[in-house]
Amino acid sequence: MTIKRKIRMGMVGGGHGAFIGGVHRIAAALDQQIELVCGAFSSDPDRSKSSGQDFFLPETRCYCDYATMMVEEAKLPEGERMDFVSIVTPNHLHFPAAKAALEAGFHVLSDKPATYNLEEAKALAEMVQNTGLLYGLTHNYTGYPMIKQAREIVHSGEFGKIRKVVVEYPQGWLATSLEQEGQKQAAWRTDPKRSGAAGCIGDIGTHAENLAEYITGLKIKELAADLTAFVDGRMLDDDGNILLRFEGGAKGILHASQISVGEENSLNIRVYGETGGLEWHQMEPNSLRVHRRDQPTQIYRTGNGYLGENATAHYRIPAGHPEGYLEAFANIYRNFAADISIRLYGKSKHEALHDYPTIEDGVRGMAFIEAAVESSQNNAAWTPLA
DSSP states (O other), rough: OOOOOEEEEEEEEOOOOOOOOHHHHHHHHTTTSSEEEEEEEEEEEHHHHHHHHHHOGGGGBBSHHHHHHHHHHHHTTTTTSEEEEESOGGGGGGHHHHHHHHHHTTTEEOOOOSSHHHHHHHHHHHHHHHHHOOOOOOGGGGHHHHHHHHHHHHTTTTTTSSEEEEEEOOTTTTTTGGGGGGHHHHHTTHHHHHOOSSSIIIIIIHHHHHHHHHHOOOOOEEEEEEEEETTTOOOOOSEEEEEETTTSSSSEEEEEEOOTOOOOSOOOOEEESEEEEEEEETSSSTTEEEEESSSOEEETTOOOTTTHHHHHHTOOOOOOOOOHHHHHHHHHHHHHHHHHHHHHHHOOOOOGGGOOOHHHHHHHHHHHHHHHHHHTTTTTTOEEEE
């Protein structure tokens, strides 16, 4: 009888001074299915090693760079080496780190966007297909139970044909030139050499795009974008307003901004069909408002027995207890680990636990970014997603 164990994770990035690395580690640990066993936590070897020591890792498993980590981990016996790598670096390192992991035989779970540009995303998709290894992407907002419920309602056909999608993601933290004040997160996100062709649209606009396609099941066919860098001297957009045309005829509006003063993390989505609609607000994530023609609005709440199968599989605590960002993030990690477990043990699992973003979502996100930038450069001309 095979003795089961936790899924072993390595990490690229996420050392001292990094914000999102800590979020990933908490999310990975929440369900006690994953353990951190190694990492290349910084491009600075000393910082990488000191970061690993803070995570109680042996010095031999704290690597100076990700390339060395892949080689050395692959040399270890199957019972010791990592099973997958979590990539939590700035965007320009996503592709080379993922490529090195896949070539060494390791599954990959990466922060979004998947790569620096669309060309890299397509190359990565080909690698994933050729290796047969797993690739996941942390579009973590799809992990919320009420987003699962929204998707189930829309996909049931209850609303008829979807007509309109309105998704917005305003923040205000980059309303000033924070990148000039030594703020690490602002510095790389506004640097085209590290962030890519887009700033705000690449950072949070892709979350809005992914959420719209996930809930509706409709692909964005073409868009008309007006991107702006409002802060003097900023090289990448900090605000974007985009019209969307979906396959099947639905129309949409996507607004993302990081200069909306006073806004914290106000990701919201509304979907309207022929006979009803729904809305969800990330800052009150346990509620889903559902509208049906000629009926009172209903409010669905996390943790209740009337929810669908997918939503029920993704909440952990009784109704009325706050459950939010970290738990949604953890759902991505749990589901990814469950798929690795199948590879190891052939264990069957709940169908809902297959549900996490994949390389296809990564390619869609990069196509969205490049189309938005091209459209804006051409005076908001309608531009297809490649």
